Amino acid sequence: SRRLRSGWVAALRSGLFVNAAYGNTKFDFGLELTGYHGQAGIEQKFFEAGKTTIFAEYAVLKIVGATPEPNMWGGGIVQSFDGAALDIYLTGRVYDLDTGGNNISVIMGGARVRF
Numbered sequence: 001s002r003r004l005r006s007g008w009v010a011a012l013r014s015g016l017f018v019n020a021a022y023g024n025t026k027f028d029f030g031l032e033l034t035g036y037h038g039q040a041g042i043e044q045k046f047f048e049a050g051k052t053t054i055f056a057e058y059a060v061l062k063i064v065g066a067t068p069e070p071n072m073w074g075g076g077i078v079q080s081f082d083g084a085a086l087d088i089y090l091t092g093r094v095y096d097l098d099t100g101g102n103n104i105s106v107i108m109g110g111a112r113v114r115f
Contacts, residue, residue, distance in 0.1 A: 001026045015044040032064035050080030057093075068098040085114040 003024045010017040021037045041055030056075040063069070076091030088111050095104040 015042045017041055017043065034062040034064070036060050047079075050082040052080070053078040070095070070097045072096070087112045087114070 004022070006019065006021040008017065008019040018040045019038070022035070024032070024034045026032045037057065037059040039055055039057040041053060043051050043053040046052045054075075054077050056073075058071070058073045060069060060071040072093055072095050074091060074093030076089060078087055078089040080087050088109075090107070090109040092105070092107045095106070097104070
């Protein structure tokens with residue numbers, strides 16, 4: 001069986017936003033996974049070029065019957081350039097697999113052209 005839920009709330013004047021997601025899946029062979037993800041941030045037009053979005057996020061995966069509880073935390077920034085239909089982004093995440101080993105850090109940057 002599978003249950004999925006998500007929600008998003010934004011204050012348009014201030015640009016503050018929060019979104020959250022939940023998922024639960026039970027497999028026929030007995031494995032059950034439950035995941036949560038949350039994100040909060042602000043989106044404002046600080047520069048004439050377009051809106052800037054700054055956010056932080058956190059996620060956790062619960063594996064029923066298993067001790068490790070992997071999680072992820074991170075954040076990022078997106079700058080839109082309205083005249084060029086272009087977004088430039090930089091994000092960072094730290095993945096903790098909860099195995100007693102090293103965490104995995106990922107930094108991504110790039111651009112997206114909107115058609």
